[in-house]
Amino acid sequence: MDVDLNKIPKHLLKEEDPIFAFNKAIIDATHHLCVAYKPNTAFYEAYGIKGWKALEKTIKYLNKNHPEIFTIADAKRGDIGNTSTMYATAFFEDLAFDSVTVAPYMGKDSVEPFLSFEDKHTIMLALTSNQGAFDFQTILVDGKELYKQVLETSKSWKNSKNLMYVVGATKAEYFADIRSIIPDSFLLVPGVGAQGGNLQDVCKYGMTDAVGLLINSSRGIIYASNKEDFAQTAALKAEELQREMAQILSDQS
Numbered sequence: 396m397d398v399d400l401n402k403i404p405k406h407l408l409k410e411e412d413p414i415f416a417f418n419k420a421i422i423d424a425t426h427h428l429c430v431a432y433k434p435n436t437a438f439y440e441a442y443g444i445k446g447w448k449a450l451e452k453t454i455k456y457l458n459k460n461h462p463e464i465f466t467i468a469d470a471k472r473g474d475i476g477n478t479s480t481m482y483a484t485a486f487f488e489d490l491a492f493d494s495v496t497v498a499p500y501m502g503k504d505s506v507e508p509f510l511s512f513e514d515k516h517t518i519m520l521a522l523t524s525n526q527g528a529f530d531f532q533t534i535l536v537d538g539k540e541l542y543k544q545v546l547e548t549s550k551s552w553k554n555s556k557n558l559m560y561v562v563g564a565t566k567a568e569y570f571a572d573i574r575s576i577i578p579d580s581f582l583l584v585p586g587v588g589a590q591g592g593n594l595q596d597v598c599k600y601g602m603t604d605a606v607g608l609l610i611n612s613s614r615g616i617i618y619a620s621n622k623e624d625f626a627q628t629a630a631l632k633a634e635e636l637q638r639e640m641a642q643i644l645s646d647q648s
């Protein structure tokens with residue numbers, strides 16, 4: 396749910412809260428097709444207090460009407476311990492998200508504060524979908540790629556059972572190696588749709604017996620149309636992706 400006021404249908408701009416109006420319409424049209432929603436906080440923070448209020452309304456709407464749907468605050472946080480505790484409190488307690496994305500760069504004491512929240516999940520960047528992933532994440536440190544060191548080391552952190560990892564759909568050829576380190580962890584997989592990631596390959600190499608993959612598509616679904624019928628068109632796109640996933644599941648069973 397990456398809401399950009401330059402991309403949403405023009406008629407919504409007349410609403411008192413165009414961001415929430417957009418999100419509500421998308422949720423109402425797609426909730427039966429989605430297992431999770433992921434607002435990226437950048438798209439709310441960019442609009443200041445109004446954006447933050449729209450984010451709050453969106454998560455409250457989801458938690459009230461669809462409590463079974465998993466929610467992800469895509470905020471990519473992480474800082475010294477006491478600051479991380481405040482970030483975790485903001486997203487897990489104040490906004491009541493089920494999970495938040497974090498960056499691993501500052502290490503164990505920057506991530507463990509997130510992990511200490513019960514029944515909440517912390518989704519750590521492992522191998523990201525962008526080109527810049529090759530700048531640091533794949534370089535060799537003591538003979539092993541940095542992203543592999545991140546995966547291995549994080550398994551020893553306190554409450555690591557609450558960890559999930561981000562692996563980009565554009566990096567499908569890495570999934571087999573990743574699964575050899577974290578065979579059972581849930582992976583958030585962005586990059587299908589607008590970034591051109593390959594769903595078939597992601598599933599082939601990344602799926603576990605319990606599936607273990609949360610596939611994300613943002614622009615490919617929410618901006619499929621910017622006309623009056625935008626929500627119905629988003630639902631058609633979500634259904635298309637859902638059908639593709641159902642087909643893969645039935646082919647593999």
Ligand SMILES: O=C(O)c1cc(=O)[nH]c(=O)n1[C@@H]1O[C@H](COP(=O)(O)O)[C@@H](O)[C@H]1O
Nearest residue numbers: 435496523524561563585589590612613614
């Ligand atoms: O953490 C993320 O969700 C994320 C990690 C990553 O490696 N790549 C990536 O695209 N994302 C996010 O996933 C979403 C992808 O959006 P689309 O490319 O529009 O489907 C955006 O919110 C990105 O910020």
